[in-house]
Amino acid sequence: MAETIDRETEHAQDRRIQLPAPTAWPIVLAFGCTLAAAGLVTSAGFSILGGVLMFAGCVGWIRQVLPHEQHEAVPVTARAVTIASRRALVERIRLGPEHRAHFPVETYPVTSGIKGGIAGGFAMIVPALTYGLIKQHSIWYPVNLLGGAGVAVWTNSTPAQIATFHWTWLLIAILIHSVTCVLIGLLYGAMLPMLPRHPVVLGGILAPVLWTGILHSFMGVINPILADHIDWGWFLVSQVVYGVTAGIVVSRQERIPTSQSLPFIERLGIEAPGLMDSRPDAGPPRNKEER
Amino acid sequence: MADRTLPIPGSLDATRLRDAALLEWLHSWVVTVDHKKLGILYVLYAVFFLLVAGTEAMCIRIQLVVPNNHFLSPELFNEFFTMHGTTMVFLVGMTIIFGIGNYLVPLMIGARDMAFPRLNAFSFWLSASGGLFLYFSFIGGFGLYGMGSAPDITWWAYAPLTEKPFTPGHNTDYWALSLIVMGFGTLGAAINTIATAFSMRCKGMTLMRMPLFVWLMVVTSGLTLITITPLTAAQIMLVIDRYLGAHFFDAQAGGAPIVWMHFFWIFGHPEVYVLILPAFGIASEVIPVFSRKAIFGYPAMVAASVGIAFVSTTVWAHHMFTVGMTSVGNTFFVLSTMMVGIPTGIKIFNWIATMWGGKIRFATPMLFCTAFLFQFLCAGLTGIMLGVAPWNWQLHNSYFVIAHFHYTLTGSFLFCIFAAFYYWYPKVTGRMLSEKLGKWHFWLFFIGFHLTFDTMHFVGMLGMPRSIYTYEADRGWSTLNFWISMGGLIQAIAVLIFAWNLIRSYLDGKEAGNDPWDAWTLEWSVPSPPPAYNFADDPVVRSRRPLWDLKHPDDPDWKYEQ
Numbered sequence: 141m142a143e144t145i146d147r148e149t150e151h152a153q154d155r156r157i158q159l160p161a162p163t164a165w166p167i168v169l170a171f172g173c174t175l176a177a178a179g180l181v182t183s184a185g186f187s188i189l190g191g192v193l194m195f196a197g198c199v200g201w202i203r204q205v206l207p208h209e210q211h212e213a214v215p216v217t218a219r220a221v222t223i224a225s226r227r228a229l230v231e232r233i234r235l236g237p238e239h240r241a242h243f244p245v246e247t248y249p250v251t252s253g254i255k256g257g258i259a260g261g262f263a264m265i266v267p268a269l270t271y272g273l274i275k276q277h278s279i280w281y282p283v284n285l286l287g288g289a290g291v292a293v294w295t296n297s298t299p300a301q302i303a304t305f306h307w308t309w310l311l312i313a314i315l316i317h318s319v320t321c322v323l324i325g326l327l328y329g330a331m332l333p334m335l336p337r338h339p340v341v342l343g344g345i346l347a348p349v350l351w352t353g354i355l356h357s358f359m360g361v362i363n364p365i366l367a368d369h370i371d372w373g374w375f376l377v378s379q380v381v382y383g384v385t386a387g388i389v390v391s392r393q394e395r396i397p398t399s400q401s402l403p404f405i406e407r408l409g410i411e412a413p414g415l416m417d418s419r420p421d422a423g424p425p426r427n428k429e430e431r
Numbered sequence: 432m433a434d435r436t437l438p439i440p441g442s443l444d445a446t447r448l449r450d451a452a453l454l455e456w457l458h459s460w461v462v463t464v465d466h467k468k469l470g471i472l473y474v475l476y477a478v479f480f481l482l483v484a485g486t487e488a489m490c491i492r493i494q495l496v497v498p499n500n501h502f503l504s505p506e507l508f509n510e511f512f513t514m515h516g517t518t519m520v521f522l523v524g525m526t527i528i529f530g531i532g533n534y535l536v537p538l539m540i541g542a543r544d545m546a547f548p549r550l551n552a553f554s555f556w557l558s559a560s561g562g563l564f565l566y567f568s569f570i571g572g573f574g575l576y577g578m579g580s581a582p583d584i585t586w587w588a589y590a591p592l593t594e595k596p597f598t599p600g601h602n603t604d605y606w607a608l609s610l611i612v613m614g615f616g617t618l619g620a621a622i623n624t625i626a627t628a629f630s631m632r633c634k635g636m637t638l639m640r641m642p643l644f645v646w647l648m649v650v651t652s653g654l655t656l657i658t659i660t661p662l663t664a665a666q667i668m669l670v671i672d673r674y675l676g677a678h679f680f681d682a683q684a685g686g687a688p689i690v691w692m693h694f695f696w697i698f699g700h701p702e703v704y705v706l707i708l709p710a711f712g713i714a715s716e717v718i719p720v721f722s723r724k725a726i727f728g729y730p731a732m733v734a735a736s737v738g739i740a741f742v743s744t745t746v747w748a749h750h751m752f753t754v755g756m757t758s759v760g761n762t763f764f765v766l767s768t769m770m771v772g773i774p775t776g777i778k779i780f781n782w783i784a785t786m787w788g789g790k791i792r793f794a795t796p797m798l799f800c801t802a803f804l805f806q807f808l809c810a811g812l813t814g815i816m817l818g819v820a821p822w823n824w825q826l827h828n829s830y831f832v833i834a835h836f837h838y839t840l841t842g843s844f845l846f847c848i849f850a851a852f853y854y855w856y857p858k859v860t861g862r863m864l865s866e867k868l869g870k871w872h873f874w875l876f877f878i879g880f881h882l883t884f885d886t887m888h889f890v891g892m893l894g895m896p897r898s899i900y901t902y903e904a905d906r907g908w909s910t911l912n913f914w915i916s917m918g919g920l921i922q923a924i925a926v927l928i929f930a931w932n933l934i935r936s937y938l939d940g941k942e943a944g945n946d947p948w949d950a951w952t953l954e955w956s957v958p959s960p961p962p963a964y965n966f967a968d969d970p971v972v973r974s975r976r977p978l979w980d981l982k983h984p985d986d987p988d989w990k991y992e993q
């Protein structure tokens with residue numbers, strides 16, 4: 141494919157090309173203009189000199205182009221050029237279906253995340269209490285660990301203190317636990333459209349692992365005392381139980397269509413009678429099965 | 432640059448011969464009307480002033496490196512930051528784009544010269560002598576403080592500071608008069624570029640086959656005609672105020688300083704696009720060649736360029752949110768500023784789509800263009816932040832603004848200009864720039880740039896105002912300012928490496944041949960450096976990539992382009 145084109149050598153025999161002739165008048169005129177302006181900040185003499193140069197420049201320039209534009213003939217010199225590519229292979233990108241973005245047609249509603257969060261919150265109690273029983277021989281230990289973190293009076297507690305029952309700490313623990321479970325469930329529900337295919341795997345396992353990792357790195361800063369007492373292995377287990385339960389509950393919910401299933405015109409927000417359902421107060425609704 | 436026909440030293444009667452040859456060589460440059468020689472003159476002139484204005488920037492940074500510093504006097508500090516801004520915009524930015532455009536536009540469209548070769552020479556010499564006139568102010572008078580009469584009124588020169596009672600010396604006059612002179616030179620260059628692109632194209636080169644760089648030079652030139660005109664008008668009004676006692680900008684006598692602001696920014700905002708659009712053109716030439724793919728979405732790129740130019744003329748008062756406009760005015764300029772994001776977004780996506788799936792080779796020009804993509808995106812994002820009026824009220828006149836527009840003019844414009852140097856230097860001189868020094872230049876400049884200008888955003892958000900001479904140690908700005916100055920030092924070293932590379936590679940760089948990058952536009956089809964007549968025979972093109980068609984006769988572009 142490589143080819144050398146010596147186009148210029150073919151025509152080199154004594155050829156000349158007419159080009160505009162070099163001239164000094166533009167620089168004279170330009171310098172004159174500048175001097176004329178410079179006179180305003182120096183002395184009038186400069187402006188007068190500038191005016192003279194401008195006049196001379198104009199006259200000279202006009203004589204360059206009238207009556208005939210002045211040219212000079214430049215001889216054509218033979219110099220070989222190579223127009224070739226080392227890259228002979230040409231590839232074309234073939235567009236296939238995998239190059240298109242995918243949007244889910246259906247997804248789980250946000251409320252399913254909250255339901256899952258509540259269910260997970262109940263399920264999570266089991267591993268937490270098991271941990272308390274096995275490791276600390278008291279089911280109140282994990283409760284106090286959570287509830288105690290919420291009250292400022294808890295400093296320098298011994299494990300024995302943490303293992304005994306406290307009404308206030310229990311109430312605070314229930315409050316923190318339920319609020320957190322519902323909020324995380326809400327977050328999970330909001331994330332669901334982004335993980336449409338495997339809600340149990342992605343939301344139930346990956347998210348708790350990430351969540352535990354973030355807490356692990358930050359807990360020392362947020363609450364160093366609590367960080368001292370947490371058993372991270374068990375913590376992770378109860379997080380995963382929470383996540384898996386929430387994921388299972390979510391995956392049993394009914395899916396709802398996303399806006400991707402709507403016609404383009406409806407997604408644009410254009411009111412198109414005949415295409416979209418009319419408002420219930422505006423007349424008889426369209427039959428759902430027609431859709 | 433020079434033709435290499437100087438006689439050998441030491442030969443008989445060499446001195447006289449050499450002097451005569453040198454004189455003749457100099458003479459040929461002074462009287463030239465060749466677009467290539469004028470382009471080189473433009474670029475050399477711009478590089479010289481890049482070093483000058485860079486030195487001024489370094490002095491500013493030394494002054495601010497520690498609190499309560501007195502490296503410069505307050506008067507000289509004012510002169511330096513005014514001259515840094517004025518020089519970079521008018522003497523470096525404007526001249527370098529028209530220099531590169533001058534050199535490349537005729538070559539890219541298959542023409543033998545610009546449409547008006549003598550006007551071309553006149554435009555250059557007007558710009559050049561205007562610049563010398565501006566710098567003459569340093570020595571041209573003792574001025575008010577015995578510091579010379581260099582302008583000390585900031586590069587945007589707000590009235591009423593520029594009125595006679597407030598700046599009695601000649602500082603303001605030097606600024607206004609020299610910029611008027613240069614402005615006419617710029618107008619000449621712009622008219623010439625438009626005429627060349629519209630009337631000198633070779634056979635087959637339809638408008639929609641023009642290289643994108645030519646398109647962007649056309650758009651830039653059109654924008655220049657729109658913007659330089661109000662600036663020149665305002666400067667003439669200022670000169671009339673100062674010399675003939677008019678009161679255009681004198682509030683006490685019924686004039687309005689705010690009129691100056693409107694005049695200045697209806698120039699000043701599009702001016703940024705005048706500079707950045709040719710940079711877009713450079714990126715649009717370099718990225719496809721080093722990605723080994725045709726540019727993605729050529730018609731969209733053309734439309735977006737014209738769109739940017741159009742929108743950019745409607746946004747100027749976003750520089751004036753703190754002036755106290757009506758809320759309708761504020762809202763209009765917020766929304767129009769947001770609109771700029773649409774065509775620029777199209778461009779960024781198209782460049783990325785060009786790179787996508789390509790065989791990318793990170794030679795120095797491509798490195799600069801890749802960094803440009805990222806930095807221009809950041810500049811656009813902080814631009815949108817500053818375009819929101821309430822945010823602007825908080826950060827107006829702070830270092831955050833400085834950081835934003837240096838991201839545009841250094842991080843985007845200058846990076847593309849450097850890319851252009853590495854890409855087209857072989858065409859201009861016949862020799863390659865050293866890749867090794869180029870990589871050093873790129874990485875040092877990249878690191879220095881980010882150290883300086885990333886940090887500047889933070890010092891701005893901490894409340895440091897622009898243009899201040901010094902600051903107290905207890906403001907919490909000291910450490911950040913130290914690092915900003917260190918970044919400046921690194922950039923200065925990088926620029927010196929670049930300057931050294933320009934000189935060294937000219938003397939003994941690798942021979943380039945006519946087409947070192949395996950590129951596709953017409954300038955690579957002629958020898959390097961090109962002969963005076965550019966093309967011995969008029970070229971004929973059938974697609975946007977004429978050299979691709981020659982190199983791949985089995986698979987030419989014209990089979991696919993509409």
Ligand SMILES: [Cu+2]
Nearest residue numbers: 700747749750
């Ligand atoms: Cu602006």
